[in-house]
Structures are given as structure tokens and as C-alpha cells.
Amino acid sequence: MKTESYQVREGKKLNLKEHSTDGTKGVSKEEAAVRKPQLQLHLVKLQERLHAEEQQSLLVVLQTRDAGGKDGTIKHVFTGLNPQGVNVTGFKEPTPLELSHDFLWRVHAHTPAAGMIGVFNRSYYEDVLVTRVHGEINKQETQRRYDEIRAFEISLQNRGTRILKFHLNISKDEQKRRFQDRLDDPEKHWKFSQNDLNERALWNDYTRAYEETLSATSTATAPWYIIPADHKWFRNDLIMQILLETLNDMNPKFPKVDFDPSKIVIE
Amino acid sequence: MKTESYQVREGKKLNLKEHSTDGTKGVSKEEAAVRKPQLQLHLVKLQERLHAEEQQSLLVVLQTRDAGGKDGTIKHVFTGLNPQGVNVTGFKEPTPLELSHDFLWRVHAHTPAAGMIGVFNRSYYEDVLVTRVHGEINKQETQRRYDEIRAFEISLQNRGTRILKFHLNISKDEQKRRFQDRLDDPEKHWKFSQNDLNERALWNDYTRAYEETLSATSTATAPWYIIPADHKWFRNDLIMQILLETLNDMNPKFPKVDFDPSKIVIE
Numbered sequence: 019m020k021t022e023s024y025q026v027r028e029g030k031k032l033n034l035k036e037h038s039t040d041g042t043k044g045v046s047k048e049e050a051a052v053r054k055p056q057l058q059l060h061l062v063k064l065q066e067r068l069h070a071e072e073q074q075s076l077l078v079v080l081q082t083r084d085a086g087g088k089d090g091t092i093k094h095v096f097t098g099l100n101p102q103g104v105n106v107t108g109f110k111e112p113t114p115l116e117l118s119h120d121f122l123w124r125v126h127a128h129t130p131a132a133g134m135i136g137v138f139n140r141s142y143y144e145d146v147l148v149t150r151v152h153g154e155i156n157k158q159e160t161q162r163r164y165d166e167i168r169a170f171e172i173s174l175q176n177r178g179t180r181i182l183k184f185h186l187n188i189s190k191d192e193q194k195r196r197f198q199d200r201l202d203d204p205e206k207h208w209k210f211s212q213n214d215l216n217e218r219a220l221w222n223d224y225t226r227a228y229e230e231t232l233s234a235t236s237t238a239t240a241p242w243y244i245i246p247a248d249h250k251w252f253r254n255d256l257i258m259q260i261l262l263e264t265l266n267d268m269n270p271k272f273p274k275v276d277f278d279p280s281k282i283v284i285e
Numbered sequence: 286m287k288t289e290s291y292q293v294r295e296g297k298k299l300n301l302k303e304h305s306t307d308g309t310k311g312v313s314k315e316e317a318a319v320r321k322p323q324l325q326l327h328l329v330k331l332q333e334r335l336h337a338e339e340q341q342s343l344l345v346v347l348q349t350r351d352a353g354g355k356d357g358t359i360k361h362v363f364t365g366l367n368p369q370g371v372n373v374t375g376f377k378e379p380t381p382l383e384l385s386h387d388f389l390w391r392v393h394a395h396t397p398a399a400g401m402i403g404v405f406n407r408s409y410y411e412d413v414l415v416t417r418v419h420g421e422i423n424k425q426e427t428q429r430r431y432d433e434i435r436a437f438e439i440s441l442q443n444r445g446t447r448i449l450k451f452h453l454n455i456s457k458d459e460q461k462r463r464f465q466d467r468l469d470d471p472e473k474h475w476k477f478s479q480n481d482l483n484e485r486a487l488w489n490d491y492t493r494a495y496e497e498t499l500s501a502t503s504t505a506t507a508p509w510y511i512i513p514a515d516h517k518w519f520r521n522d523l524i525m526q527i528l529l530e531t532l533n534d535m536n537p538k539f540p541k542v543d544f545d546p547s548k549i550v551i552e
Contacts, residue, residue, distance in 0.1 A: 070475055092369045102359045102375070102406065104368040139369065194551050201546040208337055208540040215551065273475040279468040284461050284482065 021260045024243045026236035032229040039189040040248040043256075050255040057258040058098040064265040068133055069103040071270040074178040075130035078137045078261070081147070082186035083224060084214040085196035087247050088139050091186065094254045095261070096137060105130060108139040121145040121163065122170050129174055142167060143183075146231050151223045164234040171240045180268055181240035184257060185232060186247035190221055288527045291510045293503035299496040306456040307515040310523075317522040324525040325365040331532040335400060336370040338537040341445040342397035345528070346408045349453035350491060351481040352463035354514050355406050358453065361521045362528070363404060372397060375406040388412040388430065389437050396441055409434060410450075413498050418490045431501040438507045447535055448507035451524060452499060453514035457488055 026032060068074060080088045096104055107128040116124045122142055130136030146163050149155045155163070171181055188196075197218075200210040217224070236242035243260060247253040293299060335341060347355045363371055374395040383391045389409055397403030413430050416422045422430070438448055455463075464485075467477040484491070503509035510527060514520040 089369065093367045096368045097365065099364070099368065100360045101363045101366065101368045101371040101404070102356065102373045105372075106369045108369070137368070197551050201549055201551075205539050207542045207546055210542070210546065210549075212544065212549075215549075219552070272472050275474045275477070277479065279474055279477065282468055282477075282479075282482075284464050284468075285486070 021243070021256065021263060024245060024256065024260075026232045026242040026244060028237050030233060032233040034187065034225050034229055034244070037187055037244045038246045039187050039192065041246040042249055042252045045252060045255060047249075047251050050251050054255070054258070057255075057262055060262055061258065061265065062099060064262070064268075064270065065099050065103050065135065067270040067272060068135070068265065068268070069100070070133070070272050072133035072273070074180065074268050074270060075132055076135045076261075076264065076268070077130055077174065077179050077181045078135065079141045079143065079181070079183040080137065080139055080186065081141060081143050081183070081228075082247065083188060083193060083221075084211075084217055085193050085200070086186040086188050087250060087253060088186065090250055091184075091253060091257060092137060092139060094250070095257050096135075099135070103133065104135045104137065106137045106139060109141055109144065120166075122166065126170075130179065132178060142170070143231060143235075147224065147227050150227045150231075151220055160230075161234075164231070167235055168237065171235075171237070175239055180264060182260060182264060183236070183240065183242045184260075185228060185242060185244050186253060187244050188247045190218075192248040193218065288510070288523065288530060291512060291523065291527075293499045293509040293511060295504050297500060299500040301454065301492050301496055301511070304454055304511045305513045306454050306459065308513040309516055309519045312519060312522060314516075314518050317518050321522070321525070324522075324529055327529055328525065328532065329366060331529070331535075331537065332366050332370050332402065334537040334539060335402070335532065335535070336367070337400070337539050339400035339540070341447065341535050341537060342399055343402045343528075343531065343535070344397055344405065344441065344446050344448045345402065346405045346410065346448065346450040347453065348408060348410050348414070348450070348495075349514065350455060350460060350488075351478075351484055352460050352467070353453040353455050354517060354520060355453065357517055358451075358520060358524060359404060359406060361517070362524050363402075366402070370400065371402045371404065373404045373406060376408060376411065387433075389433065393437075397446065399445060409437075410498060410502075414491065414494050417494045417498075418487055427497075428501075431498070434502055435504065438502075438504070442506055447531060449527060449531060450503070450507065450509045451527075452495060452509060452511050453520060454511050455514045457485075459515040460485065 068076070080091060082088055092106055096106070105128070107125075109125065112121075112124065125138070125142045128136065128138070146155075146160055146167070150160050174181065197210065197214065200206040232242045232244070245253050245256055335343070347358060349355055359373055363373070372395070374392075376392065379388075379391065392405070392409045395403065395405070413422075413427055413434070417427050441448065464477065464481065467473040499509045499511070512520050512523055
């Protein structure tokens with residue numbers, strides 16, 4: 019599958035309306051179900067090498083609107099991997115201590131160490147999205163933060179971290195269906211927050227903020243992908259493909275040793 | 286299955302020789318393979334509730350000799366769980382910064398938050414095992430640390446953390462087989478460390494240190510389990526059973542909400 023077509027091109031003006039929320043690229047749900055265990059097997063093998071090699075790391079940033087599928091993506095895409103090599107960090111509303119630092123301070127502490135896959139459930143991108151939509155930062159400060167984010171990501175890359183950023187693109191109707199599902203299913207009530215409806219009312223403002231942010235911060239080496247995310251199975255399938263391509267490209271290797279194993283005698 | 290029989294009784298003098306390394310409690314490898322997916326399914330459901338509830342947490346401490354199976358246990362027991370709710374921390378030789386603090390400082394930072402399962406690959410118990418065997422601490426300091434560990438664990442329990450401690454009990458012959466396997470398989474060379482042979486020479490000293498430590502720090506609410514660990518499949522099966530019993534006993538529940546979901550209308 020060609021996954022580059024889902025990348026946001028560096029500096030290209032973005033119109034989210036032109037990006038599908040329910041596309042499936044000719045893949046059927048059955049095909050995706052069949053290849054899921056194969057994809058997972060490949061991912062597990064590459065992860066094992068990445069962890070053993072301890073030279074590179076992978077950072078996966080997940081951003082989307084409420085009910086956009088961050089939790090579901092983590093559950094379905096990363097559950098097959100060895101949790102010893104995966105570190106998931108969720109970023110909620112900053113605490114007073116976190117707010118007393120620059121916005122990258124709290125995320126920097128959780129970037130993946132060599133050998134690790136780090137997953138950010140929300141991220142430093144909230145600080146140019148929510149804050150921008152709610153008028154907490156102006157255009158000038160937003161631009162400054164874009165620059166800081168680009169510099170931050172370059173710094174991570176210079177030490178062996180690959181960065182993948184996924185915007186899970188859902189439609190307004192799909193968000194409604196998912197909210198309704200949370201209201202209808204007693205086991206999902208706790209996932210619903212009244213505040214989600216206030217944010218939903220700002221749908222178009224978020225669209226603009228995402229368009230500007232994705233365009234300003236997608237680079238050839240730390241690209242944003244816009245993932246059609248109305249169909250959960252396609253979202254998972256596509257993200258697993260991209261992860262697999264990326265890990266294959268990173269090509270981690272089991273470390274070589276500096277002794278001759280055949281010469282060692284165990285008493 | 287009765288799992289209490291694997292617990293170390295509080296204050297009871299311990300003789301590791303009386304504890305099996307290769308027992309399988311009448312379970313066959315095939316039986317264990319059949320029930321693994323069932324156990325996993327139950328664990329996943331309970332983990333989901335634990336994470337949603339966000340009131341309790343579970344700390345799993347893994348200790349053993351070199352090649353005792355800590356990594357394998359994590360890989361096989363925890364891989365089916367949602368990594369968003371699992372935090373694995375490996376404790377290697379302390380850094381100078383860590384050594385400039387008390388021995389619980391670095392581990393405290395990684396104890397599981399409410400809703401999480403924390404797994405310690407080695408732990409603060411190294412500080413009464415390795416250090417004791419190598420004569421870095423004397424008997425008096427060892428006793429003081431036992432007291433500190435008990436107080437630390439009580440403090441975690443008072444805020445809703447359940448603690449399970451597993452000593453993976455392998456035989457000296459099995460360790461030899463596993464070392465040899467690492468030397469024979471090029472993909473495992475990197476797992477072998479020459480220092481492992483020096484530690485192996487101290488086998489009996491470690492036995493005594495484990496006996497004393499497990500006896501001094503196993504309590505009714507934070508018990509040590511001695512897991513027969515020569516057979517990896519039995520080790521995994523038994524640990525999954527104990528996890529399941531424990532999570533069932535914790536009985537996490539989806540949170541109740543303080544609004545009437547039927548009254549909410551999504552625009």
C-alpha cells in the first residue's frame with residue numbers, strides 16, 4: 019500500500035475538506051482482519067530488534083478531536099507489542115507546575131529512550147491547538163511555538179528518534195455517533211464529558227487550527243499523516259502499515275558482541 | 286488452581302531447596318496453552334476496568350537470578366494487555382545521581398498511578414540482594430532496609446496499590462542451559478554478559494540472600510510468591526492465574542457518572 023499519499027507535504031497549504039474521513043483505499047474490512055496478525059508479527063520482530071539494538075527510538079504522536087480514536091488506536095495497534103518496549107504517555111490539562119514551565123518541558127521528560135517506542139496520547143501539539151482555538155495565545159505566539167516545535171523535533175531526530183505524527187481525521191457525523199454511543203452504553207458513560215459538547219461547537223475553529231498546525235509542522239523527516247478515521251479498522255490497518263514501513267526503514271539490528279561466544283565455558 | 290501454596294508465609298524461615306524449580310502442579314503444557322487466551326481475555330477486561338476506574342493500581346515486582354526469566358515473563362504475560370495501562374520499568378545499576386539519594390528514591394518515581402499496572406523488572410530488592418552478596422552493606426543496614434521496604438510498601442498500599450512480588454525460582458542447571466543458549470544463538474549473543482558468570486559463582490550466597498529477604502519482606506498484603514520457573518510455560522501460566530485472582534479480588538468498576546445520559550442532546 020502507498021502510504022505517502024496520506025502525508026502532509028511540507029509547507030503546503032492544507033484544506034481538511036479535501037481529505038477523506040471515511041476512505042478505505044479499496045481495502046475491505048475482511049482483508050484488513052486477515053493481515054492484522056501478519057502485520058503484528060512483523061511489528062513484534064522489529065520491535066524486539068529495536069529494543070535489543072538500543073540505538074534508535076520511535077515517537078508516535080496521536081492527535082485528533084474528542085472521540086477521534088486515540089485510545090482505540092493505542093489499544094488495537096500497540097496491544098500486540100511487548101510493553102517493555104512501549105511507553106504510552108497521556109497528556110491531560112497541564113498542572114500548575116507544568117504551566118510554570120515552557121510547554122515542551124513536560125513532554126520532553128517522556129520522549130522515548132533508545133530502544134523504545136513512545137506513544138503520545140495528545141501531545142505538545144495541544145499547546146498550539148486548544149490554546150489557539152480558545153484565544154489563549156495569539157498568532158505571533160503560535161508562530162513562535164511552531165518554530166520551537168520544529169527545533170525540538172530536530173533535536174530528537176539528531177539523537178536517533180524517528181517521529182510519526184498522526185491526525186485521526188473524523189467527520190462531524192461520526193463524532194456525534196460516537197458521543198451517542200457513549201451515552202447509550204452504561205460501560206462507556208464515564209468516557210463522556212459535558213465539555214466535549216462545548217468543544218464540538220468549535221468544530222470549524224479546530225479545523226482551521228489543525229490545518230494551520232499540520233501545514234506548519236509537517237516536515238520530510240517528521241511528517242504528519244492525515245488518517246481517514248471514521249472506520250476504526252481502516253485507521254488501525256493504515257497506521258500499522260506506516261509503523262511497519264518506518265521500522266523497516268530504521269532497520270534495527272541485534273547488537274554485535276566483542277567476545278567469542280564459542281570460547282566461553284560455563285562452570 | 287490453588288496459588289496460595291506458592292506464597293511465602295510472613296516471618297517463616299525459608300529454605301529455597303524445599304521449593305521446586307521445575308514443578309508444574311499437574312498441569313500439562315497443552316492445558317496451559319489452551320487456557321492462555323482465556324486468561325488473557327479475562328485480564329484484558331479487568332485491566333480495562335482498572336484503568337477506567339482510576340482508583341486502584343497494581344505493582345508487580347519481578348526478581349530472579351540472571352537468565353531467570355524476567356524479560357520472558359513480561360513478554361508473555363503482559364503483551365496481551367493494553368500498553369496504555371501498563372508501565373514497565375527496568376532498574377539497572379544505579380547512576381551516580383541515583384546513588385546520591387536513598388535507595389527507594391528512584392523506584393518511587395515509577396510506582397503505578399491510579400488505574401495503572403506497574404511492572405518492575407528488578408527493583409528496590411536488588412538493594413538488599415546484590416549489595417548484600419557483595420558485602421556492600423552489613424547485616425544491620427540490611428535489616429534497616431527491610432524495615433524501610435515494609436514501610437514503603439504499606440504506604441503504597443494505603444493509597445490503593447496492590448503489590449505482588451514474584452521470585453522466579455530456577456535451578457543452577459537451568460541457568461547453565463539458558464546461558465549456553467545465549468552463546469549458541471547469534472540473535473541472543475547480546476543478552477550474554479561475562480559478568481553473569483561471576484554472579485553465577487556466587488550462587489549459594491544469592492540463595493541465602495533470597496531466603497533471608499523473602500522471609501523478611503513477605504507480608505499477608507504484599508506477599509512474595511516463589512514461582513517454579515524452569516518451565517517457562519508453567520511460570521507464565523501460574524503468574525497469569527495469580528494476576529487474575531488478584532485483579533478479581535480488587536474488583537475494579539467502571540465509574541458512575543453524575544449526569545443523566547438520557548437527557549443529553551448532541552447538536
